[in-house]
Amino acid sequence: MKIPLIVNAGDSVGWSEVAFSDPVLGQITASGGWSLTFSFRGTQGAGGLDLVGTAAGSGWSFALTPAQSAALNSGSSVVVWSWQAYATKAAARLTVGTGVLRARPNLAGLAATAAFDGRSQAEQDLEAVRAELKSRVNGGLTVEYSIGARSLKKEPVAALLELEQRCLRIVRRERKAQAAANGLGNPGRFAVRFRG
Structure with a gap:
């Protein structure tokens, strides 16, 4: 399916x-x-969208109006x-694809x-x-303790370091994808031209 992964609220999307x-x-x-329809549903309940494609040759074209994309994120x-x-x-009915669409807010529509x-989410998790880890280094290295009938067990530092590396990998992938989406290519690749 060629549906975008991310849309900006208020944009025309096709x-x-x-x-x-x-x-x-x-x-x-x-x-x-045959008709092809995309149904969008979210955790917020009301406000879903059913978008029916327009015939375009043997396939279909889809268009979200600015009002429809704005309704995906206010x-x-x-x-x-x-x-x-x-x-x-x-x-006849046939499910042909499922996925997730992320709707970013319209920054111009927010107060300054x-x-x-x-x-x-990966960047927020990485910061957390x-x-x-910083609090553990600064004196919070206690991993488990009990007070009366209550006890608390924290993740070992090794598990936190592993989680940090996993978050870093996700963040790097996201940044590469964002750079490519912005027309900057893959930051992990470079080209060399030799002149003769």
Whole structure:
């Protein structure tokens, strides 16, 4: 599926999907009378969206209007939507894809004094792990203790270091993907040209 992974609230967003085949139902094409729909649902309950594709040759094109993308996020943090794509024709229905779409807030729609944390979950987790490691180094190395009938057991430092490395790998992948999306290419690659 070619649906974007991330959209900005208030933007016009478009993509297209190509025809495909199913072992039982045969060719699934717009020209063959099939409809393709994306249904978006989120944890916030109301406000889901069913987006029906427009026939474009044998495939379908999709367009979110600025009002529709704005409705996906009216707050100040990233909102995650689950989506499901399904094709229908008469009484036949076939789920053809599922995934997640992240809707970023429209910063221009937020007050200039509004709080905004644009970090990904991995970046926030990385900061929290590093803060815990720092507190352990500064005197909080106690891993387990009990007071009366209550006890607390913290993660060992080795587990925190492993979690830190996992978060770092995710953050690096996110930053590479963001750089590529911004047209900056892969920061891990470089090109050399030799002149003769």
